[in-house]
Amino acid sequence: xxxxxxxxxxxxxxxxxxxxxxxxxxxxxxxxxxxxxxxxxxxxxxxxxxxxxxxxxxxxxxxxxxxxxxxxxxxxxxxxxxxxxxxxxxxxxxxxxxxxxxxxxxxxxxxxxxxxxxxxxxxxxxxxxxxxxxxxxxxxxxxxxxxxxxxxxxxxxxxxxxxxxxxxxxxxxxxxxxxxxxxx
Amino acid sequence: xxxxxxxxxxxxxxxxxxxxxxxxxxxxxxxxxxxxxxxxxxxxxxxxxxxxxxxxxxxxxxxxxxxxxxxxxxxxxxxxxxxxxxxxxxxxxxxxxxxxxxxxxxxxxxxxxxxxxxxxxxxxxxxxxxxxxxxxxxxxxxxxxxxxxxxxxxxxxxxxxxxxxxxxxxxxxxxxxxxxxxxxxxxxxxxxxxxxxxxxxxxxxxxxxxxxxxxxxxxxxxxxxxxxxxxxxxxxxxxxxxxxxxxxxxxxxxxxxxxxxxxxxxxxxxxxxxxxxxxxxxxxxxxxxxxxxxxx
Numbered sequence: 001x002x003x004x005x006x007x008x009x010x011x012x013x014x015x016x017x018x019x020x021x022x023x024x025x026x027x028x029x030x031x032x033x034x035x036x037x038x039x040x041x042x043x044x045x046x047x048x049x050x051x052x053x054x055x056x057x058x059x060x061x062x063x064x065x066x067x068x069x070x071x072x073x074x075x076x077x078x079x080x081x082x083x084x085x086x087x088x089x090x091x092x093x094x095x096x097x098x099x100x101x102x103x104x105x106x107x108x109x110x111x112x113x114x115x116x117x118x119x120x121x122x123x124x125x126x127x128x129x130x131x132x133x134x135x136x137x138x139x140x141x142x143x144x145x146x147x148x149x150x151x152x153x154x155x156x157x158x159x160x161x162x163x164x165x166x167x168x169x170x171x172x173x174x175x176x177x178x179x180x181x182x183x184x
Numbered sequence: 185x186x187x188x189x190x191x192x193x194x195x196x197x198x199x200x201x202x203x204x205x206x207x208x209x210x211x212x213x214x215x216x217x218x219x220x221x222x223x224x225x226x227x228x229x230x231x232x233x234x235x236x237x238x239x240x241x242x243x244x245x246x247x248x249x250x251x252x253x254x255x256x257x258x259x260x261x262x263x264x265x266x267x268x269x270x271x272x273x274x275x276x277x278x279x280x281x282x283x284x285x286x287x288x289x290x291x292x293x294x295x296x297x298x299x300x301x302x303x304x305x306x307x308x309x310x311x312x313x314x315x316x317x318x319x320x321x322x323x324x325x326x327x328x329x330x331x332x333x334x335x336x337x338x339x340x341x342x343x344x345x346x347x348x349x350x351x352x353x354x355x356x357x358x359x360x361x362x363x364x365x366x367x368x369x370x371x372x373x374x375x376x377x378x379x380x381x382x383x384x385x386x387x388x389x390x391x392x393x394x395x396x397x398x399x400x401x402x403x404x405x406x407x408x409x410x411x412x413x414x415x416x417x418x419x420x421x422x423x424x425x426x427x428x429x430x431x432x433x434x435x436x437x438x439x440x441x442x443x444x445x446x447x448x449x450x451x452x453x454x455x456x457x458x459x460x461x462x463x464x465x466x467x468x469x470x471x472x473x474x475x476x477x478x479x480x
Contacts (some may be wrong), residue, residue, distance in 0.1 A: 032283060039280055127273040134281035137422065142283070 022158035029146040033167065036139040037085055040172070043135055044079070044092045047128045051076045051095070054121050058102060061112035065105045072098035089172050096176055099125065126177075133175040143167055198412070201344070204405045208351050208398050215355060215387075215394050219362050222380070222387035251302045251310055258300075260290040260312045271318060274327045275311060278334045281420040287311045287337065297321060297434045300453045301333035302342055309337040320437070321430055328417060328426030329454060335416035341409045348405055352398045359391035407468045414473055415480070424477040431455070431477070435470050 055069050075098035079091040103122070106112050113119075147166050150159040159165070254260075265272045271289060279286045287303065290312035297317040303309030311333050313326075321329065336342060418424045434455055455467055 036283065043280075123269070127270075127277075130273070130277045131280050134277045134420075138281055138283050 026164045032142040036142050040135045043132045048076050048079045057117045061109045068101045068105050072102050129175050136172050201408050208401050211394050212355050215390050218387045218390050222383040254302050258292045260292040263289040263291045274330050278331050282338050298454050299329050299333050301336045304343045306337050324426040325430035329430050331417035331420045332413050335413040348402050352402050355398050356395040359395050362391045406466045410467050418480050424480045428477045431470050431474050
């Protein structure tokens with residue numbers, strides 16, 4: 001009688017632990033995805049924040065390139081007003097294209113290219129590009145890990161029990177290098 | 185040559201690390217049982233109590249103090265974001281790629297290309313590179329090296345290796361105590377029959393051999409973790425090129441100025457050039473690491 005009780009209690013405890021740990025696992029994996037999303041946001045914002053400074057620096061040398069400046073400022077405003085992650089990523093593509101225009105223009109002004117301020121901005125932009133690429137990679141990885149757990153047995157059973165659904169990959173376009181060849 | 189994916193490589197290394205740590209535990213328990221059979225029970229329990237107290241103290245010290253001890257012993261100074269912008273940027277990139285918090289960054293003055301990581305948890309970790317590495321490696325190569333070091337943190341290698349060190353320490357303590365006390369107890373045990381004598385001899389042989397055996401296992405684990413960190417580095421960067429080039433540069437680097445690395449922290453470093461046989465090294469040969477990286 002007592003042995004049977006012990007076995008039963010152990011089984012119930014083990015089962016309870018399994019149920020709890022799967023719930024926690026899903027929550028944790030989901031948090032990782034959210035966290036990686038916000039990391040991408042942070043980096044995109046950092047890049048957009050470089051724009052006013054960049055425009056001011058380039059303006060000092062290239063006074064006549066008005067269209068480029070207005071475009072990049074517009075792209076920044078569009079990014080700043082975007083609310084959801086998806087619209088932010090879309091607006092970010094606009095920021096990239098506009099920045100590319102600014103750096104292309106800069107190529108025609110040797111003095112600008114040699115200025116310390118500009119070089120520093122160029123370096124920073126390039127570093128942010130790398131970081132966005134890595135954040136995007138981690139974002140995709142964490143969605144993959146989450147989806148694998150949701151789809152594979154026994155995770156599948158627990159997922160349907162707790163209503164955790166497969167997350168659709170949100171395709172973030174790969175980082176384009178907007179900064180022309182930098183030498184450190 | 186067969187191509188290997190970094191996922192496979194990481195899995196394989198994890199498995200062999202588990203097998204290796206299990207074998208040290210088996211050696212430990214084998215040693216204890218044989219000694220228990222050979223000597224009277226009262227000795228057995230004193231040995232266990234002393235061994236446990238010692239290893240708890242050992243693990244506490246090594247877990248909480250190791251980072252500071254290492255940083256002091258190599259004269260590392262903190263790397264400011266203003267002075268070491270690129271270093272900081274590369275580490276931040278790797279943090280994003282791995283989802284880890286940013287470690288504290290240090291540099292040590294040395295012409296050699298080398299680096300190490302320490303810390304028990306990703307939240308309290310430290311990465312340190314030599315000034316030689318910052319000077320001689322380009323951005324991609326330095327990134328590979330940083331990725332390797334951050335992998336040690338991500339894989340909990342520092343904590344894992346401390347645990348192994350504690351087991352190894354425990355085994356040698358037990359062996360020592362047994363060998364010392366056996367001089368006194370051997371005379372009164374002489375009338376206990378043949379089995380007792382055989383166990384006694386067996387225990388002596390084991391007490392002498394097992395510390396050596398587990399040290400070899402420990403070093404083998406250390407080398408496995410090195411391969412694993414290489415594979416994880418590739419996972420973070422998604423390209424082995426940087427690390428391969430960095431290792432090649434280290435191989436051809438002839439800087440004389442060597443940091444004196446204490447044995448206890450040697451496994452943490454990127455490479456350690458020593459001339460002993462492979463069996464007694466903390467790191468696998470650079471050529472082998474490059475070869476495996478090239479297949480990824």
